[in-house]
Protein backbone atom coordinates (compact mmCIF):
# COMPACT_ATOMS: atom_id res chain seq x y z
CA UNK A 1 0.00 0.00 0.00
CA UNK A 2 1.23 3.49 -0.87
CA UNK A 3 0.94 5.58 2.27
CA UNK A 4 0.45 9.30 2.53
CA UNK A 5 3.48 9.91 4.70
CA UNK A 6 3.37 13.12 6.72
CA UNK A 7 5.83 12.05 9.43
CA UNK A 8 8.66 14.15 8.01
CA UNK A 9 10.12 15.59 4.81
CA UNK A 10 13.01 13.16 5.33
CA UNK A 11 10.79 10.39 3.89
CA UNK A 12 11.04 11.89 0.40
CA UNK A 13 12.41 9.62 -2.30
CA UNK A 14 14.67 10.87 -5.09
CA UNK A 15 12.87 12.14 -8.19
CA UNK A 16 13.24 10.42 -11.59
CA UNK A 17 15.61 13.24 -12.66
CA UNK A 18 17.77 12.52 -9.63
CA UNK A 19 17.92 8.81 -10.36
CA UNK A 20 18.98 9.55 -13.94
CA UNK A 21 21.65 12.00 -12.78
CA UNK A 22 22.94 9.47 -10.24
CA UNK A 23 23.30 6.80 -12.91
CA UNK A 24 25.20 9.13 -15.25
CA UNK A 25 27.42 10.97 -12.71
CA UNK A 26 31.16 11.21 -13.43
CA UNK A 27 32.99 9.87 -10.36
CA UNK A 28 36.32 9.88 -8.58
CA UNK A 29 37.68 9.29 -5.09
CA UNK A 30 36.42 12.20 -3.02
CA UNK A 31 38.83 11.57 -0.14
CA UNK A 32 41.52 12.52 -2.67
CA UNK A 33 39.32 15.44 -3.77
CA UNK A 34 38.95 13.75 -7.17
CA UNK A 35 35.19 13.39 -7.54
CA UNK A 36 34.05 15.97 -10.11
CA UNK A 37 30.38 15.63 -9.14
CA UNK A 38 31.06 16.21 -5.44
CA UNK A 39 33.31 19.15 -6.30
CA UNK A 40 30.61 20.69 -8.46
CA UNK A 41 27.97 20.26 -5.75
CA UNK A 42 30.26 21.84 -3.16
CA UNK A 43 30.99 24.83 -5.41
CA UNK A 44 27.31 25.34 -6.22
CA UNK A 45 26.35 25.09 -2.56
CA UNK A 46 29.02 27.54 -1.41
CA UNK A 47 28.03 30.04 -4.07
CA UNK A 48 24.35 29.82 -3.13
CA UNK A 49 25.00 30.56 0.52
CA UNK A 50 27.64 33.25 -0.09
CA UNK A 51 30.61 31.29 1.25
CA UNK A 52 34.05 30.48 -0.14
CA UNK A 53 33.84 26.71 0.12
CA UNK A 54 31.59 23.75 0.83
CA UNK A 55 32.00 20.20 2.14
CA UNK A 56 29.64 17.36 1.27
CA UNK A 57 28.77 15.37 4.40
CA UNK A 58 26.58 12.30 4.94
CA UNK A 59 23.97 13.98 7.17
CA UNK A 60 22.83 17.18 8.80
CA UNK A 61 23.85 15.78 12.16
CA UNK A 62 27.40 15.21 10.97
CA UNK A 63 27.46 18.65 9.35
CA UNK A 64 26.56 20.35 12.62
CA UNK A 65 29.00 18.18 14.55
CA UNK A 66 31.88 18.88 12.16
CA UNK A 67 31.11 22.61 12.26
CA UNK A 68 31.17 22.79 16.04
CA UNK A 69 34.23 20.53 16.39
CA UNK A 70 36.03 22.73 13.87
CA UNK A 71 35.11 26.04 15.51
CA UNK A 72 35.59 24.93 19.13
CA UNK A 73 38.23 23.42 21.40
CA UNK A 74 37.40 20.91 24.15
CA UNK A 75 35.88 22.76 27.09
CA UNK A 76 34.59 25.63 24.98
CA UNK A 77 30.96 26.56 25.30
CA UNK A 78 28.27 27.09 22.68
CA UNK A 79 25.14 29.11 23.27
CA UNK A 80 22.29 27.22 21.63
CA UNK A 81 18.51 26.99 21.82
CA UNK A 82 17.10 24.49 24.33
CA UNK A 83 14.68 23.21 21.68
CA UNK A 84 17.26 22.98 18.92
CA UNK A 85 17.99 19.86 16.93
CA UNK A 86 21.62 20.02 18.08
CA UNK A 87 20.52 19.81 21.72
CA UNK A 88 17.59 17.43 21.41
CA UNK A 89 18.27 15.06 18.57
CA UNK A 90 21.97 14.71 17.84
CA UNK A 91 22.84 12.27 20.60
CA UNK A 92 24.74 14.89 22.58
CA UNK A 93 27.56 14.40 20.05
CA UNK A 94 29.08 17.82 20.58
CA UNK A 95 29.77 16.92 24.21
CA UNK A 96 30.45 13.18 23.94
CA UNK A 97 32.73 13.50 20.91
CA UNK A 98 33.90 17.09 21.11
CA UNK A 99 34.02 17.93 24.82
CA UNK A 100 31.94 21.00 23.99
CA UNK A 101 29.72 22.39 26.71
CA UNK A 102 26.25 23.55 25.66
CA UNK A 103 24.67 26.57 27.32
CA UNK A 104 21.04 26.27 26.44
CA UNK A 105 18.72 29.22 26.32
CA UNK A 106 15.03 29.36 25.59
CA UNK A 107 14.08 30.29 22.06
CA UNK A 108 11.56 33.03 21.46
CA UNK A 109 8.29 31.65 19.99
CA UNK A 110 9.66 32.34 16.49
CA UNK A 111 12.74 30.20 17.13
CA UNK A 112 15.18 33.09 17.45
CA UNK A 113 17.55 33.64 20.36
CA UNK A 114 17.05 37.12 21.87
CA UNK A 115 20.27 39.13 21.73
CA UNK A 116 19.65 40.64 25.19
CA UNK A 117 19.39 37.15 26.59
CA UNK A 118 22.48 35.87 24.79
CA UNK A 119 24.36 38.83 26.27
CA UNK A 120 23.67 37.61 29.81
CA UNK A 121 24.99 34.16 28.93
CA UNK A 122 28.38 35.21 27.55
CA UNK A 123 31.06 34.21 30.04
CA UNK A 124 33.52 36.69 31.49
CA UNK A 125 37.26 35.94 31.34
CA UNK A 126 37.50 33.79 34.48
CA UNK A 127 39.37 30.51 35.07
CA UNK A 128 36.29 29.04 36.78
CA UNK A 129 34.22 29.25 33.65
CA UNK A 130 34.24 27.72 30.18
CA UNK A 131 35.10 29.95 27.26
CA UNK A 132 32.07 31.09 25.25
CA UNK A 133 33.02 30.43 21.62
CA UNK A 134 29.97 30.09 19.41
CA UNK A 135 26.28 30.80 18.97
CA UNK A 136 24.25 28.19 17.07
CA UNK A 137 20.88 28.98 15.53
CA UNK A 138 18.39 26.88 13.59
CA UNK A 139 16.60 28.08 10.44
CA UNK A 140 13.89 26.99 9.91
CA UNK A 141 13.35 26.04 13.53
CA UNK A 142 11.85 22.58 13.70
CA UNK A 143 10.47 22.44 17.27
CA UNK A 144 9.30 26.04 17.12
CA UNK A 145 6.97 25.13 14.27
CA UNK A 146 9.09 25.40 11.13
CA UNK A 147 9.54 29.12 11.79
CA UNK A 148 12.10 31.16 9.84
CA UNK A 149 14.64 33.79 10.79
CA UNK A 150 14.77 37.00 8.77
CA UNK A 151 17.80 38.55 7.04
CA UNK A 152 17.57 41.50 9.49
CA UNK A 153 17.78 39.22 12.52
CA UNK A 154 20.66 37.23 11.00
CA UNK A 155 22.64 40.43 10.31
CA UNK A 156 21.98 41.77 13.79
CA UNK A 157 23.00 38.46 15.37
CA UNK A 158 26.20 38.23 13.33
CA UNK A 159 27.20 41.82 14.16
CA UNK A 160 26.43 41.23 17.83
CA UNK A 161 28.46 37.99 17.95
CA UNK A 162 31.44 39.26 15.98
CA UNK A 163 31.67 42.39 18.13
CA UNK A 164 32.09 40.04 21.12
CA UNK A 165 34.62 37.74 19.45
CA UNK A 166 32.12 34.90 18.92
CA UNK A 167 31.34 32.91 15.80
CA UNK A 168 27.86 31.92 14.57
CA UNK A 169 26.87 28.62 13.01
CA UNK A 170 23.48 28.04 11.41
CA UNK A 171 21.82 24.65 11.38
CA UNK A 172 20.02 25.40 8.14
CA UNK A 173 18.69 21.89 7.60
CA UNK A 174 15.70 23.61 5.96
CA UNK A 175 17.47 26.81 4.91
CA UNK A 176 15.79 26.86 1.50
CA UNK A 177 12.35 26.60 3.08
CA UNK A 178 13.26 29.69 5.11
CA UNK A 179 14.46 31.51 1.99
CA UNK A 180 11.51 30.58 -0.24
CA UNK A 181 8.97 31.43 2.47
CA UNK A 182 10.40 34.96 2.66
CA UNK A 183 11.06 35.39 -1.03
CA UNK A 184 14.78 36.03 -0.45
CA UNK A 185 17.93 34.36 -1.77
CA UNK A 186 19.42 31.84 0.68
CA UNK A 187 22.63 33.85 0.86
CA UNK A 188 20.76 36.74 2.45
CA UNK A 189 20.24 34.45 5.40
CA UNK A 190 23.76 33.11 5.58
CA UNK A 191 26.42 35.50 4.24
CA UNK A 192 26.91 37.31 7.58
CA UNK A 193 27.43 34.01 9.45
CA UNK A 194 30.60 31.99 9.88
CA UNK A 195 29.22 28.61 8.83
CA UNK A 196 26.03 26.94 7.72
CA UNK A 197 24.88 23.37 7.13
CA UNK A 198 21.90 22.65 4.93
CA UNK A 199 20.28 19.34 4.03
CA UNK A 200 19.66 18.00 0.54
CA UNK A 201 17.74 15.02 1.87
CA UNK A 202 14.65 16.73 3.30
CA UNK A 203 12.23 18.86 1.26
CA UNK A 204 14.76 18.94 -1.59
CA UNK A 205 14.27 15.16 -2.04
CA UNK A 206 17.84 13.96 -2.49
CA UNK A 207 18.33 10.56 -0.87
CA UNK A 208 21.40 11.40 1.24
CA UNK A 209 23.57 14.31 2.22
CA UNK A 210 24.10 17.79 3.52
CA UNK A 211 26.62 20.50 2.73
CA UNK A 212 28.63 22.44 5.30
CA UNK A 213 29.82 25.82 4.01
CA UNK A 214 32.22 28.45 5.29
CA UNK A 215 35.56 30.10 4.53
CA UNK A 216 38.30 28.20 2.65
CA UNK A 217 40.35 27.90 5.83
CA UNK A 218 37.39 26.68 7.86
CA UNK A 219 36.43 24.05 5.28
CA UNK A 220 40.04 22.82 5.02
CA UNK A 221 39.99 22.14 8.78
CA UNK A 222 36.46 20.72 8.60
CA UNK A 223 37.63 18.24 5.95
CA UNK A 224 40.09 16.76 8.45
CA UNK A 225 37.34 16.49 11.09
CA UNK A 226 35.02 14.79 8.59
CA UNK A 227 37.74 12.18 7.95
CA UNK A 228 38.22 11.62 11.70
CA UNK A 229 34.52 10.95 12.07
CA UNK A 230 34.54 8.43 9.23
CA UNK A 231 32.62 10.74 6.95
CA UNK A 232 35.16 10.74 4.10
CA UNK A 233 33.30 9.00 1.28
CA UNK A 234 34.81 7.63 -1.93
CA UNK A 235 32.75 7.74 -5.16
CA UNK A 236 30.28 9.99 -3.39
CA UNK A 237 29.37 11.66 -6.69
CA UNK A 238 26.68 8.97 -7.03
CA UNK A 239 24.73 10.70 -4.27
CA UNK A 240 26.07 14.22 -4.84
CA UNK A 241 24.52 14.06 -8.34
CA UNK A 242 21.07 13.95 -6.75
CA UNK A 243 22.09 16.93 -4.61
CA UNK A 244 22.91 18.95 -7.73
CA UNK A 245 19.45 18.21 -9.15
CA UNK A 246 18.00 19.22 -5.77
CA UNK A 247 19.69 22.63 -5.96
CA UNK A 248 18.83 23.13 -9.64
CA UNK A 249 15.22 21.95 -9.68
CA UNK A 250 13.72 21.56 -6.24
CA UNK A 251 14.11 24.87 -4.41
CA UNK A 252 11.38 27.07 -5.89
CA UNK A 253 8.77 24.36 -5.61
CA UNK A 254 9.12 24.34 -1.80
CA UNK A 255 6.54 27.14 -1.94
CA UNK A 256 3.97 24.49 -2.92
CA UNK A 257 4.73 22.56 0.27
CA UNK A 258 4.19 25.74 2.28
CA UNK A 259 0.86 26.42 0.57
CA UNK A 260 -0.26 22.84 1.24
CA UNK A 261 0.81 23.09 4.89
CA UNK A 262 -1.39 26.17 5.25
CA UNK A 263 -4.28 24.40 3.56
CA UNK A 264 -3.82 21.40 5.84
CA UNK A 265 -3.77 23.69 8.88
CA UNK A 266 -6.90 25.48 7.70
CA UNK A 267 -8.76 22.18 7.31
CA UNK A 268 -7.58 20.75 10.61
CA UNK A 269 -8.36 24.04 12.33
CA UNK A 270 -12.05 23.41 11.62
CA UNK A 271 -12.01 20.22 13.68
CA UNK A 272 -13.07 21.18 17.20
CA UNK A 273 -10.78 18.75 19.02
CA UNK A 274 -7.64 20.11 17.28
CA UNK A 275 -5.82 23.10 18.72
CA UNK A 276 -3.47 24.41 16.08
CA UNK A 277 -0.26 26.25 16.98
CA UNK A 278 -1.04 28.90 14.38
CA UNK A 279 -0.61 29.48 10.67
CA UNK A 280 2.41 27.51 9.41
CA UNK A 281 5.24 29.65 8.06
CA UNK A 282 6.78 26.79 6.06
CA UNK A 283 6.07 23.07 5.69
CA UNK A 284 5.23 22.02 9.26
CA UNK A 285 1.86 21.87 10.95
CA UNK A 286 1.84 21.43 14.73
CA UNK A 287 -1.24 20.90 16.86
CA UNK A 288 -2.38 19.69 20.27
CA UNK A 289 -5.38 17.53 21.06
CA UNK A 290 -8.15 19.15 23.08
CA UNK A 291 -8.95 17.66 26.51
CA UNK A 292 -12.17 16.25 25.05
CA UNK A 293 -10.15 13.72 22.98
CA UNK A 294 -9.94 10.41 24.85
CA UNK A 295 -7.81 8.56 22.31
CA UNK A 296 -4.06 8.37 22.91
CA UNK A 297 -1.71 9.65 20.23
CA UNK A 298 -0.68 6.05 19.57
CA UNK A 299 -4.29 5.06 18.94
CA UNK A 300 -4.68 8.01 16.60
CA UNK A 301 -1.51 7.05 14.74
CA UNK A 302 -2.85 3.52 14.27
CA UNK A 303 -6.29 4.66 13.14
CA UNK A 304 -4.76 7.06 10.65
CA UNK A 305 -2.53 4.27 9.38
CA UNK A 306 -5.51 2.04 8.68
CA UNK A 307 -6.76 4.91 6.50
CA UNK A 308 -3.46 4.91 4.60
CA UNK A 309 -1.89 7.90 6.35
CA UNK A 310 1.28 7.96 8.43
CA UNK A 311 1.49 10.68 11.08
CA UNK A 312 3.95 11.20 13.88
CA UNK A 313 3.10 12.18 17.45
CA UNK A 314 5.44 14.72 18.97
CA UNK A 315 4.54 14.35 22.63
CA UNK A 316 1.65 12.84 24.57
CA UNK A 317 -0.99 15.19 23.15
CA UNK A 318 0.82 16.72 20.21
CA UNK A 319 1.35 16.04 16.51
CA UNK A 320 3.67 17.39 13.84
CA UNK A 321 2.73 16.92 10.18
CA UNK A 322 5.19 17.81 7.43
CA UNK A 323 4.36 18.47 3.78
CA UNK A 324 6.77 17.66 0.96
CA UNK A 325 7.14 16.79 -2.72
CA UNK A 326 5.24 13.52 -2.46
CA UNK A 327 2.20 15.13 -0.80
CA UNK A 328 -0.32 16.50 -3.29
CA UNK A 329 -3.64 18.31 -2.86
CA UNK A 330 -5.61 15.06 -2.80
CA UNK A 331 -3.41 13.81 0.05
CA UNK A 332 -4.16 16.97 2.03
CA UNK A 333 -7.93 16.51 1.54
CA UNK A 334 -7.73 12.85 2.49
CA UNK A 335 -5.74 13.66 5.64
CA UNK A 336 -8.20 16.31 6.82
CA UNK A 337 -11.10 13.92 6.24
CA UNK A 338 -9.34 11.07 8.06
CA UNK A 339 -8.61 13.23 11.12
CA UNK A 340 -12.24 14.37 11.11
CA UNK A 341 -13.38 10.72 11.19
CA UNK A 342 -10.86 9.56 13.79
CA UNK A 343 -11.49 12.47 16.15
CA UNK A 344 -15.27 12.63 15.75
Ligand SMILES: Cc1ncc(COP(=O)(O)O)c(C=O)c1O
Pocket residue numbers: 010058059060061062085086138140141142171173174199201210
Ligand atom coordinates in the same frame (compact mmCIF):
# COMPACT_ATOMS: atom_id res chain seq x y z
C1 LIG B 1 16.65 21.17 12.18
C2 LIG B 1 17.41 19.92 11.86
N1 LIG B 1 18.75 19.92 11.95
C3 LIG B 1 19.48 18.85 11.65
C4 LIG B 1 18.89 17.67 11.26
C5 LIG B 1 19.74 16.46 11.03
O1 LIG B 1 19.71 15.95 9.75
P1 LIG B 1 20.06 14.42 9.47
O2 LIG B 1 18.82 13.64 9.75
O3 LIG B 1 20.47 14.42 8.04
O4 LIG B 1 21.18 14.03 10.38
C6 LIG B 1 17.49 17.60 11.17
C7 LIG B 1 16.84 16.34 10.75
O5 LIG B 1 15.64 16.18 10.73
C8 LIG B 1 16.73 18.75 11.49
O6 LIG B 1 15.39 18.75 11.45
